[in-house]
Amino acid sequence: MSFLTGFALLIGLLVAAPVVAHLLRRGKVREQPFVPVGLIPQARTSARQKSRLDDKVLLSLRALLILALALLGAAPLIRCSRVSLSRQSGASVALALVVDDSLSMRALTASGKPRFSEAVTGAEQLMSESREGDVVAIVLAGSPARVLLPPTTNLKLVRETLSQLTPSDRSTDLETAVELARASVKSLSHRDKRVLVFSDFAATPPKEGEPQISVPLPALQAKVDNCAVVSAEKSDLFLNLQLACTSAKAALGRQAIAVAAKSQTSALNEGEELGRVPLPGKAGESSLSIKLLRSAAYVNVYLDGSDALSHDDSAPSSGETGALRVGVVGDRTLGSVVTGGPPILEQVLGALEAKLVVHPLSNVPENDKELDAEDLLILDDPIAFTPEMRAALNAWLGRGKVAVGLFGPRVGNAQLGSNFEPFFRGGATWQKPATSSGLLAASLAWLGESSTSFAELAPQGEIIFPLEPTTEILGRWTSNNAFLLETRVGRGSALSVGLPASVDESDLALRPGFVALLDYFVDLALDKSGPHVSEVGHPWRLPADANPTVVGPSGALASRFSSADDQRTLVFDPPLVGRYQVTSDKKGEERVATITAEEVLNEPVPFAAKKNQREATQSEPLLEISPQIALAALVLFTLELAFLWVRRFRLSARNAGATS
């Protein structure tokens, strides 16, 4: 407290002045000569009583008035707990508000309110100090990070948007959100640009960059005790659980309970109990199995007891088909490595993070019904397809599937009546490379850093693909010949790769980029076929002409086009954990959205903002409340005048009546 504050508050002690004056006045009534005393009714008691009653009201008013004046003197120096925006020289600012709407923001803070509510309240308090000329953008940090509101000067719209924000069960993508926020204000002409992050920072911390980020509510970074059901997979009469706990304390004395739900939309913690098992009292990830008393159509699981985050204490179960089904067709002798084990292609698939079920196939099925058992088909150095195979592949791909052909020396050994449609039309040739010894990294830039790992492949041969106008080239050799092609077949895609996985032909499969390439194929298959089990926030892409609808725990989901250019695909983002009924082409299927263990286990990382960024916002700012106090003082003064006037008016009226 500064000297000025103390001095101003000392003035408040003057509140005793009216009391002292009142006591002195009461103690010694002024005496004065008055001749016609005999005409005055002697009413000492009532007079004193009346005087005391009147004075009490006046005394209170005057004491309050003095207190108000004292506060008025100290008012600009009073701190209040709220977020405020400090300006440099009063200039307009460009703000990018990053609001974390991930699952971890649902955790309760010490005040009993969810972190998300605190964050939105803080953002709204900040916006209450915005003024004309300020530009504000809103970015959400729940995965996938997205720009909710592009930079706008319509502050009313910003406030409305903030008031309509809702939390979700998404994982956190703070790094991308901050980059999006920086990009959104980068091109603005304001000198003062800021990125304000309302998050618990329970994620990969954002990178350094300009503008640097400010953290108005560091209190959100407090750690919490929480246990969550990450996933539940039903296999016959067993329910296999994956759990995550931030601390042993959160798991202590709790049980996982499996229940049979009456319907798809039933609450996850309601229904007939099918079994229960205690939680292992340890922090981190753990797996459990519950033996079910009987089979049921809809089995859910929930944790009893309570913790800081109740929204992740329950989950629906998914079947075994939750994983992406990948069929691999290839000669296992050619695809093997000298170190043993499965073919190298299957080994690489196993290294991917995505949940896959690999089905080795001896050949391409000739019936599309058989192909329906796969979501992704990978053909390693295949021989040409018979007409039955081509028909089956075309029908299967048309339903939104993905096939990948890793073509090699056998591409030139096509038998009569056989070819490689639908991958490409006509004959391809396998020839010795002339000059090229690797892939053109620039042509595979969409793979990211991995694209540079394909230099000096030293292949034994190179395929010359026949090209058509409808074929899209996704990668090239350094000789500029096509290495990777994509041919659209109905809703599906057929991708042709110019090298097989076999290490005898090249070391393609040994390069880091090959993993990234297969990951791309898997993601494409997930996008097209739609995973039965996916993370919350993972987009489900469905053909627009199939009139798709998705109904989940929060009702029907809104859709958006994949992009402004691609209006053939609708995208649905499931925001909550639960079962979703997906209908496309009048065919329904059930999908399950789950959380990630990382979202539960990632602890808040205290983010130390630089000094100048701390000053950009203040969580306990000096609040200007002088106008309010001045108004209160004015009201008190008016009340005092009114009180005196009313009293005088009453007496005048009484005297007038007496005189008349």
Add this chain to the structure above:
Amino acid sequence: MPKDHFVRTGLDWGSLAPLHLKARSIASGLYAGMHRSQRRGSGVEFGGHRTYVPGDDLRFLDHRAAMRHDKLLIREFETDTDRALRLVLDASPSMGFRSESARASKLAYASVIAAALGRVALAGGDAVALDWLFGAGTEPMRARSGMLTFEHLVHELERANVGEGRGLTLEQFRRSLEPVGLRSRRGSIIVVFSDLLDLPENAAEHLAQLGTGGRFVVVVQVLDPVEAEFKLDGAVRLKSPETGLVVETNAEEVRAAYLRALEQLSANFKQQLLRRSGQLLRAVTTEEPLAVARRILSTISGAPR
């Protein structure tokens, strides 16, 4: 006398000093409304002729004039009507009171008006007398006429002071009034200046009795503005200088009751005076003395002859 007593040892003349000049000034403003009180009738000094009407005393028939004018004329003579003005001033302690807003103490205020009335009366040829109720250093002045009388009147008024003590008893009051009644002849006008406060009971009746025997009584109630309007606030402790009575009260609360009681007191005096054809006037010491003097003169003009 207590130290905090409101009555000053010397009379507080306020803005009305000096009495001599102030009274002259007020009187000069009153001449416009003055009239001679002399009347024609029987007497020793010739006052003119008039036409004879049956019933006239034939002794006053002027034969010479009848012959000259060829009609009967009656000789008339002027005579004094003894319309002497008797000024009675209350010099009890309460008359020494003066509040901040008043022009002067009540007695000083009454003295100025009395002097002005005396000068006007003397100018009209009437005799003027002065009497006191209570007071210190006060001397009565017998009925006299002539302009020197004015100087005498002013001298007596100037040297007077309010009395000390606790006011008059009824007996003292009655004895004070007795010489006034005895000295006033039929037809004389008695003007009494008093605040009428703290007078003994039945004082009104005794005052009214001055109006018997062909005399006309005008009582001027001289009040200080504090007494007339009771403009006090909050809790007050009021002490009577005459009786020593103390009352502690809330001014706002008792104002109405006090004003009612004051009106009742005045009404009582007025009622008693009216029985004897007397009049009661009220003068507040904030009023212009000239206006008060005019009101008194106007009242006197309406007196029965």
